[in-house]
Amino acid sequence: MKVTFITGNQHKVIEAKGIFDKFGIELEHANLGYPEVQGNLVDVARYGAKDAAGRLGQPVIVEDAGIFIKSLKWFPGAYSSYIQETLGNKGILKLMSDVEDRYAEFRSVIGYCTPKSEPKTFLGTVKGRIGYEEKGNHGFAYDPIFYPEGYDESFGELTTEEKNEFSHRRRSLEQFAAWYKKFKQ
Numbered sequence: 491m492k493v494t495f496i497t498g499n500q501h502k503v504i505e506a507k508g509i510f511d512k513f514g515i516e517l518e519h520a521n522l523g524y525p526e527v528q529g530n531l532v533d534v535a536r537y538g539a540k541d542a543a544g545r546l547g548q549p550v551i552v553e554d555a556g557i558f559i560k561s562l563k564w565f566p567g568a569y570s571s572y573i574q575e576t577l578g579n580k581g582i583l584k585l586m587s588d589v590e591d592r593y594a595e596f597r598s599v600i601g602y603c604t605p606k607s608e609p610k611t612f613l614g615t616v617k618g619r620i621g622y623e624e625k626g627n628h629g630f631a632y633d634p635i636f637y638p639e640g641y642d643e644s645f646g647e648l649t650t651e652e653k654n655e656f657s658h659r660r661r662s663l664e665q666f667a668a669w670y671k672k673f674k675q
């Protein structure tokens with residue numbers, strides 16, 4: 491059982507491979523790119539999967555993910571990639587220096603599509619909080635400032651295997667894998 495993941499983000503590929511291993515699904519990676527429409531994670535994943543499946547002529551998955559910070563009115567959300575490149579973690583920490591409510595969540599939406607079908611989406615979420623400083627050098631992007639609920643360590647301090655046990659990506663890919671295995675029988 492095999493599926494092609496369209497992404498330009500190597501960190502996502504490494505995490506997804508570790509997760510799919512557990513489900514006996516082989517992951518191929520293609521850095522094909524796809525247009526990111528304006529909209530929420532589901533819109534982006536649906537449109538991107540349909541576009542990439544059409545161009546590649548085979549079934550694909552894409553992922554749109556982001557971090558949603560409650561006290562910032564759920565910003566940066568769908569703009570997470572751009573904000574990470576511009577403000578970065580230091581900018582986010584500065585914006586939040588006087589903020590007491592640190593609640594945040596990561597969300598991941600997997601879009602699956604074949605050249606002949608309409609796209610399907612699968613959501614995964616992990617709750618947590620934004621710390622007061624960057625901690626750890628595992629993972630990528632917001633990982634060093636995100637503390638999952640119930641943990642004193644940031645995602646940046648956890649190994650990939652530990653993060654993969656319960657991350658937003660684990661949860662969305664797990665949902666996809668469960669559906670895919672049934673659908674493929």
Ligand code: ITT
Pocket residue numbers: 496497498499502553554555556557570571574596629630631632633657659
């Ligand atoms: P592709 O679109 O090519 O897959 P991307 O990095 O642009 O790669 P997204 O559009 O889904 O991916 O952007 C999500 C951004 O949210 C990502 O670049 C990170 O800044 C952040 N992000 C998502 N998941 C994350 C995680 O597990 N840990 C840390 N930051 C994450």
